[in-house]
Amino acid sequence: MQVETKISINGKDYEGEVEARTLLVHFIRDVGGLTGAKVGCDTSQCGACTVHVDGVAVKSCTMLAVQADGTSVTTIEGLADDGDLHPLQEAFWAKHGLQCGFCTPGMIMAAAKLLEANPSPSEEEVRHGLEGNFCRCTGYQNIVRAVTEAADAQKEGAE
Amino acid sequence: MYPANVAYHRASSVAEAVELLAENEDSKLLAGGHSLIPLMRLRLASPASLIDVGRIAEIQGISVCGDCVCVGALTTHSTLASSCDLQSACPIVPEAAALIGDPAVRNRGTIGGNLAHADPASDLPTVAVALGATIKATGPNGKRSICAGDFFQDLMTTALDDGEVMTAVCLPAIQAGQGMAYAKMLHPASRYAVVSAAAVVTVEDGRCAAASVAVGGVETAPAKASSVEAALTGNALDAGVIACASAAVADDLAGDAIDDVFASGEYRRAMAEVYVRRALTSAAERAG
Ligand SMILES: Cc1cc2nc3c(=O)[nH]c(=O)nc-3n(C[C@H](O)[C@H](O)[C@H](O)COP(=O)(O)OP(=O)(O)OC[C@H]3O[C@@H](n4cnc5c(N)ncnc54)[C@H](O)[C@@H]3O)c2cc1C
Ligand code: FES
Numbered sequence: 001m002q003v004e005t006k007i008s009i010n011g012k013d014y015e016g017e018v019e020a021r022t023l024l025v026h027f028i029r030d031v032g033g034l035t036g037a038k039v040g041c042d043t044s045q046c047g048a049c050t051v052h053v054d055g056v057a058v059k060s061c062t063m064l065a066v067q068a069d070g071t072s073v074t075t076i077e078g079l080a081d082d083g084d085l086h087p088l089q090e091a092f093w094a095k096h097g098l099q100c101g102f103c104t105p106g107m108i109m110a111a112a113k114l115l116e117a118n119p120s121p122s123e124e125e126v127r128h129g130l131e132g133n134f135c136r137c138t139g140y141q142n143i144v145r146a147v148t149e150a151a152d153a154q155k156e157g158a159e
Numbered sequence: 160m161y162p163a164n165v166a167y168h169r170a171s172s173v174a175e176a177v178e179l180l181a182e183n184e185d186s187k188l189l190a191g192g193h194s195l196i197p198l199m200r201l202r203l204a205s206p207a208s209l210i211d212v213g214r215i216a217e218i219q220g221i222s223v224c225g226d227c228v229c230v231g232a233l234t235t236h237s238t239l240a241s242s243c244d245l246q247s248a249c250p251i252v253p254e255a256a257a258l259i260g261d262p263a264v265r266n267r268g269t270i271g272g273n274l275a276h277a278d279p280a281s282d283l284p285t286v287a288v289a290l291g292a293t294i295k296a297t298g299p300n301g302k303r304s305i306c307a308g309d310f311f312q313d314l315m316t317t318a319l320d321d322g323e324v325m326t327a328v329c330l331p332a333i334q335a336g337q338g339m340a341y342a343k344m345l346h347p348a349s350r351y352a353v354v355s356a357a358a359v360v361t362v363e364d365g366r367c368a369a370a371s372v373a374v375g376g377v378e379t380a381p382a383k384a385s386s387v388e389a390a391l392t393g394n395a396l397d398a399g400v401i402a403c404a405s406a407a408v409a410d411d412l413a414g415d416a417i418d419d420v421f422a423s424g425e426y427r428r429a430m431a432e433v434y435v436r437r438a439l440t441s442a443a444e445r446a447g
């Protein structure tokens with residue numbers, strides 16, 4: 001069944017008929033042409049597909065595009081501000097928070113919401129907040145360092 | 160994998176959802192989708208149509224009236240975990256909700272979907288049984304209430320009829336002298352419950368006047384631990400009494416235990432005693 005669906009992704013509207021079974025992540029990648037959000041698993045566990053739907057972190061592989069009809073989605077491509085990398089993007093780069101990079105878009109989108117809710121998380125809180133995001137390369141140490149560094153940078157920026 | 164082809168209808172009210180369920184053969188309600196969509200992706204479920212209840216405002220939110228906390232079926236785990244009203248009126252629910260999956264799962268998953276799905280590894284069914292919650296449903300024949308003890312029948316099987324929509328879950332508010340706690344052994348990858356226990360104790364004059372304990376993850380539906388409850392009632396809740404009563408859980412779990420690659424039935428039974436003890440210890444402390 002085809003369903004008329006309109007989703008704003010990073011401020012741009014994408015509209016058309018999609019099959020009801022289309023997952024939001026496929027809408028973002030195939031209709032939006034934005035390939036930052038990845039599909040890393042079939043079990044909703046890895047978090048590589050994490051995006052923000054109306055400001056809330058969501059696994060876009062576990063939401064139908066039709067469920068997101070009328071919403072505003074932000075993906076990793078929408079995080080930089082006019083070419084200036086987001087503090088998390090800077091910090092993942094500076095602290096080597098990635099190796100292959102497959103988990104990184106989801107990791108950063110989840111971390112962005114974590115820092116919004118808790119601007120000064122402890123190491124444990126960072127690990128807890130990223131429970132839904134798997135990384136098969138880094139062993140997480142540098143990811144935690146990157147998120148902590150971004151938290152510090154955001155606080156300095158705000159001062 | 161892509162889910163199989165499916166038709167999609169969005170309901171704007173409970174009445175419309177009931178109508179759509181009746182009109183569409185082999186249809187399934189879709190709430191947060193965090194149990195149903197994974198099953199559809201694995202093609203373990205392939206309903207002919209989905210009735211999306213995710214935007215029905217009348218079944219969202221939390222309201223406290225007197226001795227009852229009414230939680231709309233569509234209330235998300237995140238909302239449960241962060242609700243101040245629930246924290247004061249029924250603190251075991253936010254405690255358990257905060258342990259569900261991960262933040263993104265909690266942002267989408269709902270209490271109604273969690274209870275209706277009746278996965279033995281879920282958290283809220285065990286809590287609902289220990290609390291003696293009441294599940295409200297609306298169907299073609301009108302409204303009815305089902306107590307949690309009768310609701311969970313078997314693996315992913317509940318007392319809801321195919322044509323019914325769960326609208327709310329009514330939780331008894333905490334009383335003076337009561338303490339409640341949830342203890343969970345998390346599966347390290349999925350964070351589902353391998354074994355869990357929910358306990359509510361009432362202490363009067365230093366002794367346990369009433370206790371309600373439920374165990375999840377061992378049998379196909381949450382098990383009420385009546386032997387544990389009997390061993391507590393009338394006694395001061397010290398460590399010895401709690402340990403003795405927790406050991407009695409073996410008598411309440413005499414049926415077939417879930418046995419899989421991660422945890423054998425024997426292991427689950429052994430852990431049930433440990434988690435009942437932990438839940439009771441916290442509940443007794445909180446009862447003061
Ligand atoms: C990675 C991951 C980890 C998870 N970890 C946990 C965990 O640790 N603990 C835990 O308890 N759960 C866990 N879950 C499951 C999660 O809590 C689900 O959100 C929940 O079980 C189902 O709620 P939903 O709103 O997503 O329901 P859906 O997936 O939309 O629906 C589930 C079922 O309930 C039915 N249904 C939904 N709403 C209603 C209603 N109002 N009336 C009647 N029937 C209805 C549907 O038809 C369907 O059969 C996890 C899920 C994932 C993906
Ligand atoms: S692709 Fe793995 S959680 Fe979405």
Ligand code: FES
Pocket residue numbers: 097098099100101102103104134135136137138
């Ligand atoms: S950097 Fe390779 S999976 Fe995380």
